[in-house]
Amino acid sequence: MKKLVSFLFLCLLSTPLLAQSTYLAGLLPALNVNQKITGTWRLNYKVESRLLGAEGRFSEPTPLEVQHSLTDLAVVASRKVGLNNSLAGGYLIRLEKGGPAHRLIQQYTLVRSFDYFRLAHRFSADQTFSRTEAAEVRLRYRISFDIPLNGREVDDREFYLKINHEYLNALNEGKYGLEIRFVPSLGYAFNDNNKIEFGVDYRLSDFLTGSPENAFWLPLTWYIGI
Amino acid sequence: MKRFIICCFLISFSTAQVSLGQIKYEKEYRLKAVDIPPAARQFVDSLDFERRVRWYVEVSQQGKSIEAKSKRGGQKYSVEFDTTGRLQDVEIEVSWRDLPEALRKNIEQNLENEFKRFRIRKVQRQFTGKSEDVLNYLGQRGNGNRLTIKYELVLRGRKDGETDEFEYTFSAEGRLEKRAKLVFRNTDNLEY
Numbered sequence: 001m002k003k004l005v006s007f008l009f010l011c012l013l014s015t016p017l018l019a020q021s022t023y024l025a026g027l028l029p030a031l032n033v034n035q036k037i038t039g040t041w042r043l044n045y046k047v048e049s050r051l052l053g054a055e056g057r058f059s060e061p062t063p064l065e066v067q068h069s070l071t072d073l074a075v076v077a078s079r080k081v082g083l084n085n086s087l088a089g090g091y092l093i094r095l096e097k098g099g100p101a102h103r104l105i106q107q108y109t110l111v112r113s114f115d116y117f118r119l120a121h122r123f124s125a126d127q128t129f130s131r132t133e134a135a136e137v138r139l140r141y142r143i144s145f146d147i148p149l150n151g152r153e154v155d156d157r158e159f160y161l162k163i164n165h166e167y168l169n170a171l172n173e174g175k176y177g178l179e180i181r182f183v184p185s186l187g188y189a190f191n192d193n194n195k196i197e198f199g200v201d202y203r204l205s206d207f208l209t210g211s212p213e214n215a216f217w218l219p220l221t222w223y224i225g226i
Numbered sequence: 227m228k229r230f231i232i233c234c235f236l237i238s239f240s241t242a243q244v245s246l247g248q249i250k251y252e253k254e255y256r257l258k259a260v261d262i263p264p265a266a267r268q269f270v271d272s273l274d275f276e277r278r279v280r281w282y283v284e285v286s287q288q289g290k291s292i293e294a295k296s297k298r299g300g301q302k303y304s305v306e307f308d309t310t311g312r313l314q315d316v317e318i319e320v321s322w323r324d325l326p327e328a329l330r331k332n333i334e335q336n337l338e339n340e341f342k343r344f345r346i347r348k349v350q351r352q353f354t355g356k357s358e359d360v361l362n363y364l365g366q367r368g369n370g371n372r373l374t375i376k377y378e379l380v381l382r383g384r385k386d387g388e389t390d391e392f393e394y395t396f397s398a399e400g401r402l403e404k405r406a407k408l409v410f411r412n413t414d415n416l417e418y
Contacts, residue, residue, distance in 0.1 A: 032414065032415075084410070113410065145416075151253075153411060155254065156253065162415065223415045
């Protein structure tokens with residue numbers, strides 16, 4: 001009984017919090033191309049667009065209207081520094097209405113294969129500059145795993161489940177912000193170098209300041225290895 | 227400006243050609259209970275596994291085989307059959323330290339000749355022979371004299387400035403019999 005009362009109390013508390021929260025929802029189509037340059041060097045090209053469908057407060061739902069919000073173009077060069085870890089650095093340009101933003105990216109990734117799944121850790125940093133906004137520095141950590149839905153590893157013409165979970169620490173004009181992302185996806189491997197993933201990208205930010213923003217994106221990513 | 231950047235980006239894509247060819251034909255998938263050959267099921271039932279047995283079909287350039295995986299006495303077992311259910315081998319994961327010292331020395335000597343440095347990640351003791359003999363040995367009812375015992379090692383080794391993962395097979399005395407470089411699947415979707 002105590003548990004039920006506590007649960008109802010928490011539900012009552014969360015209602016006004018949710019009402020104060022804002023949300024974004026839309027589509028995130030992306031093309032991710034990886035090019036092998038040498039045995040240790042690779043280039044990654046990424047094009048990703050944001051198509052915003054709805055935006056507002058949970059208490060005041062807005063009608064659905066899809067409009068292009070921005071497009072990111074990125075090139076990242078990576079070097080294998082061990083059997084399953086690599087160092088990378090790159091550049092991203094964000095094309096949006098207010099003018100372009102430029103981002104420098106540095107990352108270290110570590111991927112481990114287990115009997116039935118693969119696990120990856122990504123530690124990255126980025127610095128974003130634009131004419132209209134103050135520079136922003138972020139430190140990110142992402143853990144990802146993929147698990148085949150048939151057998152012990154993802155073979156050609158097989159489905160798999162992938163989950164990304166990421167923490168983004170941002171510093172902007174001396175203010176600290178934390179964003180948490182959770183992205184479960186369903187993937188299909190046409191072959192080892194040609195995969196497509198579709199899922200839900202949930203992002204929670206600004207919850208430290210008391211007015212949390214919830215973003216629900218539907219990513220559709222095509223990975224090609226060349 | 228926007229168009230120029232997009233053009234540059236697209237040109238850089240076009241410098242490479244999409245590779246459509248497959249490197250290696252190998253696939254494995256779960257096997258339904260009704261499709262398990264009776265002889266294979268009978269053999270695996272005799273081993274009294276503590277955990278659920280997972281059944282797979284492996285298709286490679288060498289052909290098709292059936293594999294049962296489970297645990298017994300805290301050890302991982304992998305039992306391989308041909309498609310009619312005839313036993314091919316039983317592999318049991320063991321600790322490197324549990325191997326006889328003389329055998330370890332022989333294997334280490336071999337590996338020191340191959341690599342600048344190496345690290346053993348997995349050791350499997352492999353039994354081949356008649357299914358009755360294998361069952362008797364695993365059930366501690368026989369001395370295993372009629373079985374062939376080999377050791378399969380998965381290791382990480384560094385030579386010529388590159389680190390790779392390999393699978394090495396040694397005889398019961400530690401003589402090198404087979405080596406193969408392991409190829410990893412593409413990890414791009416986990417890195418980016």
